[in-house]
Amino acid sequence: MIELLLQQGYADDWVAEAMKKVPRELFVHPDYAKASYSDTPLPIGLGQTISAPSIVAFMSKSLDVQDGMKMLEIGSGSGYQAAILAVLAGDSGSVYTVERIPELIALAKGNVEKLGLTNIKFIEGDGTKGYPQEAPYDRIIVTAASPSIPQPLVDQLADGGKLLIPVGSRMFQDLELVVKVGKEVETSNLMPVVFVPLIGEFGYK
Ligand code: SAM
Secondary structure, three states, X not given: OHXXXXXXXXXXXXXXXXXXXXXXXXXXXXXHHHHOOOOOOEEXXXXXXXXXXXXXXXXXXXXXXXXXXXXXXXXXXXXXXXXXXXXXXXXXXXXXXXXXXXXXXXXXXXXXHOOOOOOEEEEEOOHHHOOHHHOOEEEEEEOOEEOOOOHHHHHOEEEEEEEEEEEEOOOOEEEEEEEEEOOEEEEEEEEEEOOOEOEOOOOEO
């Protein structure tokens, strides 16, 4: 599957190597184990999903992660995306991941422990407000659909930082890339996507 993601341009070599170190079957519900390597989102319980591998690869590639970066993820879900970012950032990097559903934090922590990754910190709460305690972040990734770009996330981005977020309706969104340079932000539209809603103060109510 990873070779296919490379051929199709969703992954580059660096992302593909990281994905090889994070077996998706460790993150999917046992009922769906056989579908682990299908390019489709799968249920993880509580009405939430683990995204399709092509989307995880494309978001990881578009985020342009470099060794040692400090990152913030909103929407831990199964912990799969956080684990790939943690591998990309290496031991000197860190991933803070915020999830609003406590049962999913427990699930994601258990999944990540299976891989022995120690550079991921889980935070329970409303990620639309970001996590100001550790800001600024070199990279921020939102893995749920927002009606607009939450201002706290832009505020918590470092100078030169990048933010990826699906923006649109509850049904269909565009994946937007925000680049912050000084006080300016530049936004570009990368591709149409479909995510579960981001629920919170600066997201869907
Ligand atoms: N990144 C996840 C993975 O690798 O499995 C998939 C994320 S799933 C598509 C979206 C997640 O966003 C869900 O777990 C949902 O509970 C979470 N979510 C929705 N609104 C949130 C909010 N305001 N703060 C934090 N998490 C939120």
